[in-house]
Amino acid sequence: MIFGWRRRKNSHRPEGKHEMEIVIPNNFRCPISLDLMKDPVTLSTGITYDRESIERWFEAGNCTCPVTNQIVRNFDQIPNHSIRTMIQDWCVENQQYGVERIPTPRVPIAPIEVSEALMYVKASAKSLDQYGCLELVQKIERWGAESERNRRCIVENGAADVLAYAFDVFANVSIERNSSVLEEILTALNWMFPFQLEAQKSLGSRASLSCLVWFLKHQDLSGKQKSIAALKELFSCGDQQHVEALADIEGVNDLLLEFIKKRISPTIAKTSLSVVQYLISSSSPSSEKMKLAFIEKGLISSLLDILIESERSLCERALGVFDTLCSCEEGREMAYSNDLTIPVLVKKILRVSELATNLSVSVIWKLCKYARKDGETVLVEALQVGAFQKLLLILQVGRGDETKEKTTELLKLMNPYRAGLECIDSADFKNLKRSF
Structure with missing residues (x-):
């Protein structure tokens, strides 16, 4: 060889x-x-x-x-x-x-160097020395930029906990006056996911969350992206108290809605949808309040605009939020009032992904099952845009038990109205992978 x-x-x-x-x-x-x-x-x-x-x-x-x-x-x-x-x-x-010279490698950092730097970061934060802390955080970032091994060493020695602590301290004093060091800390934290418990507590404080929202309002595109990513990571840890604390900050729903509507960045739009999902998914009073606020501000119309033409992951997240909003009567009423709702949802079945199909079926099932008025209208409209044939195919190609149950119930609800109403779009079935 x-x-x-x-x-x-x-x-x-x-x-x-x-x-x-x-x-x-x-x-x-x-x-x-x-x-x-x-x-x-x-x-x-x-x-x-x-x-x-x-x-x-x-x-x-x-x-x-x-x-x-x-x-x-x-x-x-x-x-x-x-x-x-x-x-x-x-x-x-x-x-x-054509042989390129191998550059002289940098000596990897040792755990003791990381621990020493983090000790000084904590001391700088306690003494409110933002410039000293800024230099130390930049030094840690330079270490991390040198190699993946350095990054692992930094994270394994508790850097996220110390930096999140410093973030909370400086945010408590003054966000605007300490914006430089806060932004630098946030930049470093963005490559230290997932957060451990201490980092979660510090970033979940009222001061830290207010700072992250301030960044969403006042920072450039990069700063907004780092801030929304930190929020998503914090909420993914599962502590409902952090979600409720963010919900209490004035104007946060308007910001998230703006990011979803304007889609200034695909990454920010997707992450904003994930944050919204965390905000509206629980049964707490604050979550229900946020859900109603998003519905009143027209989130369902924005979601339908996204669903008309978007890539897979953005479509899946939009459907996830849509499904949660339709769990309440106000969300369903808003969905009924939009002529695009049923055609767009039926169009997404068997076209995007298995998750998108499951979510689309779930939303249609909620709209049909819980319709207090015009229930027949919804069923007839679904039949006219080809829902019945698609639902039959879902049972044939195989899906999860919950989706199968909803699909079967929908077929039973639609069956009495089938005569002369079905419309089949063959383009929906061209690339279908059958399980038989």
Whole structure:
């Protein structure tokens, strides 16, 4: 087997000339990946590996040296500077054949360095030294930018807890005066998901949530994206108190609705829908209040606009919010009042994804089952846009038990009105994967 670079000549090379093969010397190749080593390190067993490869080996739960099969009792990885220098010299010698010089790797940070930096971050926050804290956070970010290994080391040593604490402290004093350090901390926190309990408590405080909402109002697109991502991550941890605390902040529903309506960024729109879903999903009084507020402000119409033409993940999130809003009478009444509701929902069945199909069926089922008036109108409209045939196909291709039950009930409700009303759009079934 030959390992090496192949240099292709340009199109004007003389006939008879072949590709040039540069063979990598065996002692320059990592015994695990068989690739040219970029950061050679030597274990206590005396064998040299590329740092990234051997770290992945140990992270997978192995405790032996891959070459010698000896138990490794000391996991220290000593940089092999002589091999690295030889590899770099070899690269320079073969640059004419397309070989690029391996850059000198940075020394990975040690846990003690991270702990020391975080200790000073906490001290700076306690003394309200925003400039000292800013420098330390920027230093941590530079470490993280150097390698994935550094990021893991930073996160594993509790950086998110300390930075979230600092965020809460500076937000409590003055958001506008401390906006620079708060923004820098938020930037760092965005690559430290998921949050542990201490970080959740700090970011879920009234001051921190108010700061995140302030960023949503006043920051640029990047700042808004970081803030909404932090909110989503915080709520995904499942603490309902944080959701209720955000719901109590004035104007947050208007902001989220604006992001959904205007769709200034696909990422912000999707994340905003996820945050809205957390805000309206519980049975708490504040959640019910938010649900009614979103309905009154026209969220259902905005969701239908998204569903008409959007990519898969945005469509699924919009349907999830739509389904939750239609769990209350006010949401269903607003859906009935929009002529697009039934045609758009039926169109999404079997067209987007299994999740989108399940959610579309759920919304149609709620609209048909709980209609106090004009229930017959809804059923007839669904039949006219081809719902019956699609529902039959759902039973044939197989879905979850809950969706099957709703589908069966819908078919029973529609059956008496079928005669002469069905309309089938064959385009909906072109790419259907049958289970039989």
